[in-house]
Every structure is written in structure tokens, then in C-alpha cells.
Amino acid sequence: MEFDIAAWWGAWWPNLMRAAIIIILGVVIGKVARSLTDKVLHKAQKMDDRLSLQRAQTIAVFFKSVIRVVVLGLVSVLILSEFGVEIGPIIAAAGVAGIAIGFGAQTLVQDYLGGTFMLTEGYVRVGDVLEINGKSGVVEDINLRLLVMRDFGGDVHIIPNGEIRTITNKSYKFSRAVIEVGVAYRENTDQVVAIMEAVGNEIASEMKDVITDGPQIFGIDSFGDSAINWRVRFTTKPVEQWAVARAYRRRLKVAFDAAGIEIPFPHQTIYMGENHDGSAPFLHAKLYRANGQSPEPHSTAAASDEAATDAAAAAAHSKNVHSGQGLADVDDG
DSSP: OOOOHHHHHHHHHHHHHHHHHHHHHHHHHHHHHHHHHHHHHHHHHTSSOHHHHHHHHHHHHHHHHHHHHHHHHHHHHHHHHHTTOOHHHHHHHHHHHHHHHHHHTHHHHHHHHHHHHHHHHOSOOTTOEEEETTEEEEEEEEOSSEEEEEOTTSOEEEEEGGGOOOEEETTSSOEEEEEEEEEOTTSOHHHHHHHHHHHHHHHHHHTTTTEEEEEEEEEEEEEOSSOEEEEEEEEESTTOHHHHHHHHHHHHHHHHHHHTOOOOOOOEEEEOOOOTTSOOOOOOOOOOOTTSOOOOTTSHHHHHHHHHHHHHHHHHHHHHHHHOOOEEEEOOO
16 A cells, blocks of 8 residues: 555645644744843843842743743644644643642742742842741842751751741841840930930941941830830841841940949849758858959958958858858859
8 A cells, every 4th residue: 555645645735734823823922031130131131220230131041931932832732733633631631640749749849939029029139138937147148948047156057948937137228227226224214215315326427338227216125124125116128137246235234334323233143051060161262352353362351351351251151150151152253
């Protein structure tokens, strides 16, 4: 039996022509879609924001891959239907395969979907300071599957996008330095406010390149066990809040010392135990002068200090023997 080319061509040429048209249309649609994506990317390249460019590049690669898969799938199905192939079972089989793959790779799908939304919404960028799932650090990379950030100690945290539920961005558009200050109850509140405002204005003037608003003194925030707690706030450029807070605390400590304003600190009571007879043991203490230096061992001052120490210890021992007390208050500062 001889193959009749003319008869075959006469029977199939309409299908071949339609298949060729489908292929051409698929190629054209793919090129147009990629061209539009490239134009968007080209506009992003003109931006001064390097982070927006990186986000646009990642999204462009993703959409190009999606367009390629969709166009190729549609063209294949339409061509098969032109040659009489039943596409219903093929579509059903593809659906079953897609469901199976979806169950098997649902974590991966969640990662990619989460990455897509994160990149398109633009709330997270490289260089931001984030807190995610109990980890915090500076974002070094964002892609469709992972977010990579490095903490203050240099450790790198790699977090799949599908596991991210809540993001705390400490550097989105602007940041705020919130400083809490404890002052002794006996201090004059008007004087405290005046010093805090003066120091805040000095810092705002010196760091005007990074401070956009403040200082804002919110007055007494709470009454603590040993201090009145005040709160002051600066609005800063992203990631600059910690430098501003450190500078303010340092300058405020110097100003408080100069004005004689006390910043309370905790004290600790040390129990030295007791002897078998119920008396308190001697507490051996070493004296230091106001400048932090130990007295010369052979100086007259040292001898008098040692004598005073022995006398005080003996008196305390005698008192403790009668009272049964064995406690000594020691300044923890």
C-alpha cells in the first residue's frame, strides 16, 4: 500500500495551518509579555533605589518563567486538539498530577507564594532590620523561597518564606529612638525636665542629618520601686535610632552628674552565714579611697584606716553576738 502524500496533505493541511498559526501566536504572545516585563525592569533600573531594582529583577524572572510555562502549555494542548487527540484525559491527568505535586511540594509552594507577595508588596527590603520568628537582624537577601538576615553577633538566619507569619520591621520609612530614664524620687521634676530637654536639643542639633523630629519629652511614664521613670523619643532615619539613643544616654549621664541628680541603682544584701555558736562571722573588707585607689599599706592613713576597720568590725561582731544578726548591706554599684 503506497502512501498518498497528496491525499494526506489535502486531509491535514487545514490542521497544519492552524497549528502553525497557534505556534506563531504563542511565540508572539510570549515575546510581547517578556517585552513588557523588560520595560518594567528598565524603568526600575533608572531608579536610584538599588533595593527596588533588586526586587524588580526578582519579580521579572518569576513572571517570565510563569509566562513561558503557561504559553507552552496552551500551545501544546491546542496543537494536540487540532490533530484529533483527546485533550480531556490529558487535562484530567495533568490536574491529578498537579494535585499530587501540590501535596508533595506544598511547603515549597507556600515558600514561593510568600516570597512573591513579600516582593510585590515591598514592605521588606535588603538592608532593613527585622524581627521574625524570634530572630532579629539585617536583611542581606530576599528571593522567592528564602529570606536571609544577619544578627548583631554575625550569625546568619535563613528563614523559608512559607514559615513567616509576623514581621516586625524596625526600619520601614523611619525609626524611633525611645529612651527610658530613671531618676530618684527626691529630685526636682522641673529641673529634670529642663536638663532632658536641653540635652535632647543638643543631640538633635548635632545629629540633624539623622534626626527628623524630637526630642519629645513625655513626662513621668511610671513610678518604679526606687525611681521615677521618664520617657523621651526621637524620630530618626531608618536604622539610626540606636546611635541616637546611645548618644543621648551618654550626654544625659554627664549632665545629671554635673547637676547632682541621682540615677538610682539596685542594692544587694549579702548574708555571710553564722558560726556554730550563733554569732556572725567577721566580714573582711578592703577599703578604697574616693579615687578608687587602695591606701598605701605602710602609710599613716592606711594604718588609721585599718585601725578604724578593726574597731568597726569588733563593734559589729559584739553587736551581732547579742542580736544574732548576720546581715551586711553592701553597695552593688
